[in-house]
Amino acid sequence: MNMKKLLSFFLIIFFTKSLYSQNASLGIQYTFPSYGISGKYHLNDNHCVQAVFGAFGVLSNYTGRYNYLFEERGRRNVKPFLYAQAGIWRYNYELLSIDESTMGFALGAGLEFDWMYFISENISTTIEIGYGNVDLLYYDLAFTSFGFGMHYNF
Secondary structure (H helix, E strand, O other), X not given: OOHHHHHHHHHHHHHHXXXXXXXXXXXXXXXXXXXXXXXXXXXXXXXXXXXXXXXXXXXXXXXXXXXXXXXXEOOOOEEEEEEEEEEEEEEEEXXXXXXXXXXXEEEEEEEEEOOOOOOOOOEXXXXXXXXXXXXXXXXXXXXXXXXXXXXXXX
């Protein structure tokens, strides 16, 4: 099955399942090596699944993440979390006739908080640090990175 069709299928399922749910959110995510449009679904107070789709340029990615959230702390509802992600990265550089895909992974930790409450109580933000590894033939990526995300909670 084509990767874009598979992603479209999962996005349709996500939106259908979570359109009227208080557990779904949509936004952007950037934690290298994964970046792009993101959808989250909170299974309960501690478990969250996330899909990230990034096709902006020669390096694109289709990834899934699992987030384990700890208990909220403080006035801004700070939630520490751990994450693990895996996905497919594609390097397509037509000028040099390079087109390759590979699996990759990342592990890390972060904080989720609602510092933009003055705009809307439904906006949550994350800051993260993690290690990612994607081993493409012409483009090896393996290092520690910082990241962020911003989501609107439905």
